[in-house]
Structures are given as structure tokens and as C-alpha cells.
Amino acid sequence: MINTSSGVKGKDVQITKEVAVPQDFETAETISRRSSVRLANIRKSSESKRTANDSQLVWFDSAQLASKRPDDGIFVRVINSLYTGIVLYMDNLAELLPAVPSRMHVVLRLRNAAEIKAFRESSPSLVEDFRKGAAARNRSVALSDAEALAELGLDGLLTCFTSYVDDRDSLLGAIDQGLRFNYLWILFRDPTNIPLELVIASLQSTSTVLMKEIKASTDVDDAIVSYGVMEYGAEGVIFSPRDHGVMSEFLARMSQAQSYASLNIxxxxxxxxxxxxxxxxxxxxxxxxxxxxxxxxxxxxxxxxxxxxxxxxxxxxxxxxxxxxxxxxxxxxxxxxxxxxxxxxxxxxxxxxxxxxxxxxxxxxxxxxxxxxxxxxxxxxxxxxxxxxxxxxxxxxxxxxxxxxxxxxxxxxxxxxxxxxxxxxxxxxxxxxxxxxxxxxxx
Known part of the structure; x- marks a missing residue:
């Protein structure tokens, strides 16, 4: 057990150390579905996404929080650290959104038609907040339904397409659909970075920002390495530790990687x-x-x-x-x-x-x-x-x-x-x- 109260006044947060369970990705099913991927040559965008994002993007998925309260220890660390964005949901938006600083990008993840309807019918000020946030690039909505997400985009919202990749067809589908939106959020089933390389190669010349979700909440190495795959790397990662020790290691390594000031030669x-x-x-x-x-x-x-x-x-x-x-x-x-x-x-x-x-x-x-x-x-x-x-x-x-x-x-x-x-x-x-x-x- 780790007993810590980082960022929380008056109480301790008890968090159990997680152990990642290795998965066998070479099975009869995966072998039968294996096939090579041929990429299309995508036209270069006039907009530089790297210029618009002057630092590496790091999002935290609030679904991993132990509680939906703004005094949750991990949440407090996220909003007071180098994280640039946080993923919220309809069931924790009202509680957590007021505590999120204006510098952070807020991603509202909608999981089904009922939540889309609830968002559209929520208070006009909330919907307007997300429209205005689109102009400031600090609000977006995320969804796995491409057509429903496109409709939200027509309403003036920034959009993030969420996808899961476990074979050739899902990889090509994620790239094809992701190009329609501002952000592409991908979770890969397999531990190899080859599919990530293929997505990076496809999106590098486009304006779509690539966000890779880190599968294991304890895998700091994967989070760090994802920024350097094919040297160019993903624009950002979605890494959501539930353990304070893992969070500390990740923040320290990210700070170290970002803090190389020029020397006076x-x-x-x-x-x-x-x-x-x-x-x-x-x-x-x-x-x-x-x-x-x-x-x-x-x-x-x-x-x-x-x-x-x-x-x-x-x-x-x-x-x-x-x-x-x-x-x-x-x-x-x-x-x-x-x-x-x-x-x-x-x-x-x-x-x-x-x-x-x-x-x-x-x-x-x-x-x-x-x-x-x-x-x-x-x-x-x-x-x-x-x-x-x-x-x-x-x-x-x-x-x-x-x-x-x-x-x-x-x-x-x-x-x-x-x-x-x-x-x-x-x-x-x-x-x-x-x-x-x-x-x-x-x-």
C-alpha cells in the first residue's frame, strides 16, 4: 500500500500498487487475422499541428479516478502538473469541470446516443462553453461513432474520434475515419509499436492530432517511448495512472525530457x-x-x-x-x-x-x-x-x-x-x- 496525501489537505489517499498482467497477443485467432498493411499517400495539410501545439500533449482519463470528487489525490496532481488535458464524462462533468484550470484541454467523452442527447439537452451555457472552447482549442468532444461525431463537428465543436485497433481492418478504419476530425484517439491491443508507426506515417502531413492511449496504467516506459516512435512520435499520449508512485515516475521522466535548456556555447x-x-x-x-x-x-x-x-x-x-x-x-x-x-x-x-x-x-x-x-x-x-x-x-x-x-x-x-x-x-x-x-x- 502507498499512503500519500499529495495535493490533498487533511486526509490520506490509500492506493494499492498495481501489477500489469502480461497478455499473449500471439494466438490462433490473431495469427489467422494477420495481414500486411498498405498505406495511402495522404495530401499534406497547410496547417502545422506541431506549431499549434507548442508542447507534447498529455491527457488523463478521469474514468481511472478512485472518486469523482475534485479533492481526489490523483486528480489534484493532474491539474497541478504538466498534464495538458483531461477526459471527463457526463457523470462527472458537473463535479470536476469547475476545478479544471483554463490552461487545460477538456475532452468530453460521450459513450452512446443517450449521452449525446443528454449533452445536447444540457444547459445552454455548457454547450456554448464547448463551442467557444473550440475557438480557443481547449474544449472538444470524443466519440467512437464517426457519423454522430461529424454532426457535433457541424455544430462548431472540436472533435476527437476514439478507436480500438486489433487488426489490419481496424487500423485502416481508424486512419480513414480519424482524418475527418481534429483528434484521433487510438488504443492498440498489441504491445508492438508497428501499428503506431503506420498511423504516424499516415497522419504526419495532416492536421489531425494523434493521441495514443496507454493500455496499462502502470506502463511509464510505453508512455515515454510513444513520443519518439519513428523519431517524429505521436503528438500526445493518454496516460492515466491510478498509483501515486507511477504518477511520480511519469511526471519526473516527462519533466526531465522537456527541460533541456540550451547552453551558452x-x-x-x-x-x-x-x-x-x-x-x-x-x-x-x-x-x-x-x-x-x-x-x-x-x-x-x-x-x-x-x-x-x-x-x-x-x-x-x-x-x-x-x-x-x-x-x-x-x-x-x-x-x-x-x-x-x-x-x-x-x-x-x-x-x-x-x-x-x-x-x-x-x-x-x-x-x-x-x-x-x-x-x-x-x-x-x-x-x-x-x-x-x-x-x-x-x-x-x-x-x-x-x-x-x-x-x-x-x-x-x-x-x-x-x-x-x-x-x-x-x-x-x-x-x-x-x-x-x-x-x-x-x-
Whole structure:
């Protein structure tokens, strides 16, 4: 049992930890219904749905709440966190809608003809609220009946088509019907992301916003991964944890993914470059491919580092390694997201790392492999405009490079005082990779 009172005054919310039950999706029935899917080429829309939605969408389905009251612990967390929308129903609308902040998108899910009738015959102010909300894009109605939903759309409402996909026909039907509406809500039966890939490919150039419902309320991994399927990902997910621990994990991982602020990459001047003898250096092989102006920040001190160049440029006698940065000696700091650092020697397969381009744009990747070998080393010392000095020890070879001030590769064996390079400076002082305020001298 988890006893928590997050966001609730004066009482505790008792919630039992859920355990996902694995399902066998390879059965005689599913095998007999299996068939390949051929997609149609859909004309591109003039409206950019990604521009209209300046952040990743996250909706919560209120059907998963333990109570229909606005003081429900999970509900309080949803409306005070990064969730961008909430799904309400006719039987909890009156109770919950007044508590939903104006920034959130409200989706009214109608489940049958009786609920459609009840909505149409409800107070004029409610129906008008949903019409006006359509203009502000913060109100919509959801329904699995495409024709009835189209009629609501004719009344000036934003519309969301709900669908369940378990085979080829239901997949194609969901795409075909979903194109008629503002949102397409899909729940997939099977754990594979292949049908999601097919929907993303079909809808990418359209104005229909894709929302994937996460089948298990405990599956944080599926919720996070859905944003990156085929690199483009779904516009949003509908993830509705009933457990506070699961909710905390999801919010933390989403916040982490969204909080990579750009870094202030600066131009520094080389003041010394000389051989430093033998030592162990590491190549960081990332589980991604570097862009031509992208690299990693590495330095010998917590004051800062230089922007090390990946092996994406011509090398004589060998093929390119566009996943690799020949990064420096094993004692080095590797600068990471959230103002953290890692020692080079600590990194291993699966470790998160930060990639930075010449403009300071940040993205995250994982280490695929660390390759540590003994090589001749070269000391490079750089001074920045504020008189900050950083240095790095790297393999002393022509094919190892750092970025020039023009974001071009500089061979470190040819570096000389006065050369301009790209780097990063910050306040010194680290303890187990975390920034701390202390008096420290590093040299």
C-alpha cells in the first residue's frame, strides 16, 4: 500500500500498487487475422499541428479516478502538473469541470446516443462553453461513432474520434475515419509499436492530432517511448495512472525530457597545445548519429570544457564513425543535462549523455559502448572572454578534432595558440557530479 496525501489537505489517499498482467497477443485467432498493411499517400495539410501545439500533449482519463470528487489525490496532481488535458464524462462533468484550470484541454467523452442527447439537452451555457472552447482549442468532444461525431463537428465543436485497433481492418478504419476530425484517439491491443508507426506515417502531413492511449496504467516506459516512435512520435499520449508512485515516475521522466535548456556555447582562444605523454583515453560510442555541428563537452575541470567533434568528417585510411566522439582522458568531466557532470571512467553502455550543437541546442542520447585504450595524449588549454580557463587532455592524433568558432573541425595535433574554438564555461565546484557552492581551485 502507498499512503500519500499529495495535493490533498487533511486526509490520506490509500492506493494499492498495481501489477500489469502480461497478455499473449500471439494466438490462433490473431495469427489467422494477420495481414500486411498498405498505406495511402495522404495530401499534406497547410496547417502545422506541431506549431499549434507548442508542447507534447498529455491527457488523463478521469474514468481511472478512485472518486469523482475534485479533492481526489490523483486528480489534484493532474491539474497541478504538466498534464495538458483531461477526459471527463457526463457523470462527472458537473463535479470536476469547475476545478479544471483554463490552461487545460477538456475532452468530453460521450459513450452512446443517450449521452449525446443528454449533452445536447444540457444547459445552454455548457454547450456554448464547448463551442467557444473550440475557438480557443481547449474544449472538444470524443466519440467512437464517426457519423454522430461529424454532426457535433457541424455544430462548431472540436472533435476527437476514439478507436480500438486489433487488426489490419481496424487500423485502416481508424486512419480513414480519424482524418475527418481534429483528434484521433487510438488504443492498440498489441504491445508492438508497428501499428503506431503506420498511423504516424499516415497522419504526419495532416492536421489531425494523434493521441495514443496507454493500455496499462502502470506502463511509464510505453508512455515515454510513444513520443519518439519513428523519431517524429505521436503528438500526445493518454496516460492515466491510478498509483501515486507511477504518477511520480511519469511526471519526473516527462519533466526531465522537456527541460533541456540550451547552453551558452562560447568562443575561446587556445593558449597552449602540447604533448602530455601516455595515458588512457576513451571513445564514447553513442546509440545515435551525430549531426555535423554536434558534439560533446569535455574538460579536465568543473569550470568548463571544449566542444569535441564526432567522427563525421573525412578520415584517411578508415571509414567514418558518425556515432563516435574521441572524447578525452579517463579522468575528464563529461558535461551532462540538468547541470550535472560524469567522470569519463564512470560512463558505460546505457548511460545517459548530452549532445550539444554549435548553437547550444541540447539533446539526450545513450552510451552504446565505451572504448578505453592507452594512447599518446595532448594537453589543450583555452581561455574565454571572462578570463576563465579550461583544459582537456585528448588523444594526440590528427584525426581527433574539436570545433572551431565557425563550427568546423580542427585537428588537435595542428592546434596552436591563437586558434579560436567552441566551448562552455560555468562556475566550478562539483560533488559526485552535482553542482555545489564551495571554494575550489582546479588547475
Amino acid at each position: 562560447q568562443v575561446g582562444t587556445v593558449i597552449e597545445s602540447r604533448p602530455a605523454g601516455m595515458g588512457y583515453r576513451a571513445c564514447i560510442d553513442a546509440a545515435t548519429l551525430f549531426e555535423p555541428d554536434e558534439g560533446m563537452l569535455v574538460g579536465s575541470t568543473s569550470q568548463g570544457g571544449v566542444l569535441c567533434c564526432p567522427e563525421v568528417y573525412f578520415l584517411p585510411y578508415m571509414e567514418l564513425r558518425p556515432f563516435r566522439v574521441n572524447a578525452g582522458a579517463v579522468h575528464s568531466y563529461v558535461f551532462n543535462t540538468d547541470n550535472r557532470t560524469d567522470y569519463m571512467s564512470e560512463l558505460k553502455a546505457g548511460s545517459p549523455i548530452m549532445l550539444v550543437n554549435s548553437k547550444g541546442r541540447v539533446r539526450r542520447a545513450a552510451v552504446g559502448r565505451m572504448k578505453i585504450e592507452q594512447r599518446p595524449l595532448r594537453l589543450i588549454e583555452v581561455e574565454f572572454s571572462g578570463k576563465e580557463r579550461v583544459n582537456v587532455l585528448m588523444q594526440d592524433d590528427w584525426h581527433v578534432r574539436i570545433f572551431s568558432d565557425a563550427a568546423k573541425p580542427l585537428n588537435i595535433s595542428e592546434l596552436k595558440p591563437g586558434d579560436k574554438i567552441l566551448g562552455y564555461v560555468t562556475e566550478p565546484g562539483r560533488h559526485v557530479g552535482i553542482k555545489i557552492n564551495e571554494t575550489i581551485i582546479e588547475k
